[in-house]
Amino acid sequence: DIQMTQSPSSLSASVGDRVTITCRASQSISNYLNWYQQKPGKAPKVLIYAASSLQSGVPSRFRGSGSETDFTLTINNVQPEDFATYFCQQSSRRPLTFGGGTKVEIK
Amino acid sequence: QLQLQESGPGLVKPSETLSLTCTVSGGSISSSRYYWGWLRQPPGKGLEWIASIYHTGSTYHNPSLESRITMSVDTSKNQFSVKLSSVTAADTAVYYCARHFRDGATVTTGINWFDFWGQGTLVTVSS
Numbered sequence: 266d267i268q269m270t271q272s273p274s275s276l277s278a279s280v281g282d283r284v285t286i287t288c289r290a291s292q293s294i295s296n297y298l299n300w301y302q303q304k305p306g307k308a309p310k311v312l313i314y315a316a317s318s319l320q321s322g323v324p325s326r327f328r329g330s331g332s333e334t335d336f337t338l339t340i341n342n343v344q345p346e347d348f349a350t351y352f353c354q355q356s357s358r359r360p361l362t363f364g365g366g367t368k369v370e371i372k
Numbered sequence: 373q374l375q376l377q378e379s380g381p382g383l384v385k386p387s388e389t390l391s392l393t394c395t396v397s398g399g400s401i402s403s404s405r406y407y408w409g410w411l412r413q414p415p416g417k418g419l420e421w422i423a424s425i426y427h428t429g430s431t432y433h434n435p436s437l438e439s440r441i442t443m444s445v446d447t448s449k450n451q452f453s454v455k456l457s458s459v460t461a462a463d464t465a466v467y468y469c470a471r472h473f474r475d476g477a478t479v480t481t482g483i484n485w486f487d488f489w490g491q492g493t494l495v496t497v498s499s
Contacts, residue, residue, distance in 0.1 A: 266436075296483075297481070297482060297483060299485040299486075301419075301486075307491075308468055308470075308489035308490060308491055308492050309419065309468075309486070309489060310489070311485050311486060311487050314473075314483065314485040315475075315483045320487065352418065352419060354419070354485070354486075356479075356480075356481070356482065356483065356484045356485060357481060357482075358480065358481055359432060359434070359435070359480035359481070360421055360434040360435060360436065360480075361421040361434075361480065362421070363418050363419040363420070363421075364418070365418050366418055
């Protein structure tokens with residue numbers, strides 16, 4: 266299985282900050298990488314697909330980048346509604362696997 | 373607007389079979405662009421993909437669960453279902469159904485993602 270490792274596992278940020286979350290794949294996955302946001306008690310919501318494509322309706326302050334094994338999710342000008350847990354997911358090879366998550370908390 | 377709703381027992385005894393159904397509304401389960409998937413999340417933990425099914429019945433499973441999974445689809449009811457046999461406490465989780473968008477031939481390689489999700493249903497395995 267392809268292992269997805271996210272860092273950090275949690276972070277604190279203030280409204281208006283820039284937040285960066287990284288995701289590393291245990292082998293090359295090209296650009297087959299998706300990012301999801303999950304709020305407590307809710308289902309995940311896709312933000313970014315194919316490493317850098319913004320899902321329809323998602324604010325442009327979310328940006329995805331990277332390829333092969335190293336990927337980044339950047340949130341510019343963090344807003345109160347962005348405090349949540351973020352997961353990466355590879356779609357390169359079965360089984361589809363997720364990272365362990367990064368919890369973004371209010372400082 | 374597309375909506376997915378999971379249904380099924382919230383409590384299952386060890387060694388028995390967990391059965392869940394997802395009802396899709398606001399869109400057709402027979403659309404050619406989508407598979408339909410099941411995922412789960414143990415309390416306080418990460419996400420695990422279980423399997424995805426096409427309206428024709430073509431299915432992709434997570435190999436770690438494959439021997440215990442049965443997927444089915446009922447296009448007349450716009451529903452798809454999963455059965456997981458021989459459950460243990462390790463199968464306790466919130467189970468989600470989701471639409472699995474594909475940009476290629478399959479949903480296990482290439483550009484694909486889960487774009488609409490149900491609200492999730494907690495299934496507890498306990499005697």
